Amino acid sequence: MKRRLLDFLACPTCASDLTLSAEKEEGAEIIEGLLRCAKGHAWRIAGGVPRFLAPAAELSVLQQKTIRNFGDEWKTWDDFGWSDRGASDITIDIFRYKVLVEKGELAGKLVLDAGCGNGRYTKAARDFGGEVIGVDLSDAVDVAFRNMRDDDKIHIIQGDLFKLPLKKGVFDFIFSNGVLMHTGDARRAFLSLVPHLKIDGAITVHLYHKGNLVYEFNDWWMRAITTRLPLSMMYKAANAFTWVTTRLPKTFVDYGLNIFFRAERHPHYVFDWYTAPIATHHTYPEVYGWLKEAGLYLTHDHNITRYPWRRFILPFQFLTVRAQRQKPLKDPEHTLR
Numbered sequence: 001m002k003r004r005l006l007d008f009l010a011c012p013t014c015a016s017d018l019t020l021s022a023e024k025e026e027g028a029e030i031i032e033g034l035l036r037c038a039k040g041h042a043w044r045i046a047g048g049v050p051r052f053l054a055p056a057a058e059l060s061v062l063q064q065k066t067i068r069n070f071g072d073e074w075k076t077w078d079d080f081g082w083s084d085r086g087a088s089d090i091t092i093d094i095f096r097y098k099v100l101v102e103k104g105e106l107a108g109k110l111v112l113d114a115g116c117g118n119g120r121y122t123k124a125a126r127d128f129g130g131e132v133i134g135v136d137l138s139d140a141v142d143v144a145f146r147n148m149r150d151d152d153k154i155h156i157i158q159g160d161l162f163k164l165p166l167k168k169g170v171f172d173f174i175f176s177n178g179v180l181m182h183t184g185d186a187r188r189a190f191l192s193l194v195p196h197l198k199i200d201g202a203i204t205v206h207l208y209h210k211g212n213l214v215y216e217f218n219d220w221w222m223r224a225i226t227t228r229l230p231l232s233m234m235y236k237a238a239n240a241f242t243w244v245t246t247r248l249p250k251t252f253v254d255y256g257l258n259i260f261f262r263a264e265r266h267p268h269y270v271f272d273w274y275t276a277p278i279a280t281h282h283t284y285p286e287v288y289g290w291l292k293e294a295g296l297y298l299t300h301d302h303n304i305t306r307y308p309w310r311r312f313i314l315p316f317q318f319l320t321v322r323a324q325r326q327k328p329l330k331d332p333e334h335t336l337r
Contacts, residue, residue, distance in 0.1 A: 001030045001045050005155045008110070008133060011037035012052050012165040018043075029149060043165070048149060049141045052159035062184050063137065063160075065277040070182075071139035072231055073275070074118045077268045078143040081120030095124040099175045100204045100300045100322040106130035109172035114161055114193055115179025119144030119154075126154055130173065133166070135159050161189045168195045175204040178318075181280045187290055194294045194325075202299070202324040209319040210281040218261040219281075226274035238270040287321055296323035 009018050016037035024032035026048075033045040044051050056064065074080075092103060099121070107129030113122045116134030122144060125132045131153040134144055141158045148154045159165045161176075161183060174193050180186040190205060197203060210216065226234060245253050245265045257263035262273050273279070284303045291298055300322040 001033070001048060001050050001157075002028050002152065002155060003030070004152075005050070005133070005157070008155075008167055008170055009035065009050070009157075009165055010167045011039070011041050011043075012159065012163040013037075013041045014039050015168075016041075028152060047142055048145050048156075050157045050159075050165070052157060052163075052165040053137070054160075060184075062277055066182060067138045069231065069275050069277060070117070070137070073268070073271060074138065074140035074143045076235070076271075078118055078147070080118060080268050082118075082123075082147060092124075092127075095121060095128070097302075098177055098206050098318075098320065099125075100302075100320060101125075101128060101173070101175070104129055106173055110170060112166070112171045112174040112193070112196065114174060114176035115182075116140070116144050116156065119147045119156065121175070121177050122154060122156075123148055123151075125173075125175070126151060133157065135161070135164065135166075137161070162192050164192065164196060166196055169198055171196050172198055172201050173203070174201070175206075177204075177206045178208075180205055181208050181282065182276050182278060184278050186280055186282060190287075190290050191294055194296065197325055200324070200326050202322060203296070204320065204322040205287070207287070207319045208279060208281045209317045210283050211317075212259070214260055216281065222261060223274060223279070227277060229275075231275065234271055234275050235267075238267040238274070241270050242267045282319055284319060284321070287319060291321070291323045294323075296325060297327050298323050299328055 003020070006018065006020055010016065011018055014037060016039055018035045018037050020030070020033060020035055022030045022033040029048050030045055031048045035043045035045065035050055096102065105128065106125060109130050111125045111130035111132045113125060113132055113134040116122045116136045117140050119134055122132050122134035133155045135157050136144065137160055141156050145156045148156070157165060174197060176193065180189045183189040186207065193203060211219070242265055245263055250265065253263050253265060264270050264273070284301065288298065298321060302320040
């Protein structure tokens with residue numbers, strides 16, 4: 001943890017400012033220490049990362065499984081999106097597409113990556129010019145910290161999106177890429193992020209889109225099995241599944257199989273999809289309702305299903321919206337290509 005992070009931290013219990021007691025430092029990083037608020041709430045810094053989680057006994061079963069599964073996943077694929085040549089989703093164009101942000105747009109701005117995983121998108125936001133705080137519930141924060149500890153404009157914390165240990169009204173931009181649907185209440189998680197935006201700030205969320213009836217049924221029964229299997233077995237299953245899909249034509253996998261169930265050509269994607277303890281699917285009208293509830297204004301999206309019948313013939317897809325707290329000066333573009 002860098003001392004500058006103190007400017008943005010707040011006690012997740014009472015929202016008070018925190019004071020720092022450093023116990024071990026390595027250069028600019030505080031590796032071990034204690035954060036304490038005026039009301040006596042205390043939080044450890046361990047391995048360079050502030051830990052804002054309740055004791056394990058106080059966490060829900062869903063939180064415990066989420067911490068275990070995603071933590072194990074990112075320790076296994078710690079280089080996914082970094083040196084892993086099988087992953088291409090860290091390119092500038094893909095980050096731009098998923099987060100609906102332009103190169104250089106984040107220059108000099110404070111950015112929150114809500115659900116940072118191994119930090120690949122945190123690093124992309126930094127490359128786009130921002131000072132970035134990445135937060136994650138799982139032990140993936142250890143991987144993210146290790147991947148980015150030498151960058152003085154990147155900060156990693158472990159915490160709960162429902163009780164963020166951050167001050168309100170400080171972020172210029174917030175993005176959550178493929179995370180909210182794993183929280184158990186995507187709407188409430190989204191609404192928990194909004195107060196941390198500045199008045200003129202913007203937020204992007206990237207979620208799983210609801211599929212056709214056959215897809216949803218297959219996903220339900222398949223995940224009912226896979227989420228109960230030992231992780232060791234799921235690693236083998238993910239490798240076996242991708243062995244098959246990489247031997248099939250890519251177009252057939254992307255636009256054929258994905259009409260009926262989620263099929264991917266990298267084991268990380270398969271493992272991620274089928275072992276997440278919960279993964280809810282959403283629609284654009286539903287998320288537009290969240291924006292209205294939060295007092296936000298839509299500026300961009302990737303909605304190609306404005307005509308409901310189209311959803312029944314399309315392969316698996318994501319749902320992406322960007323909104324801001326102030327009303328846009330011009331009509332929304334809705335889609336950023």
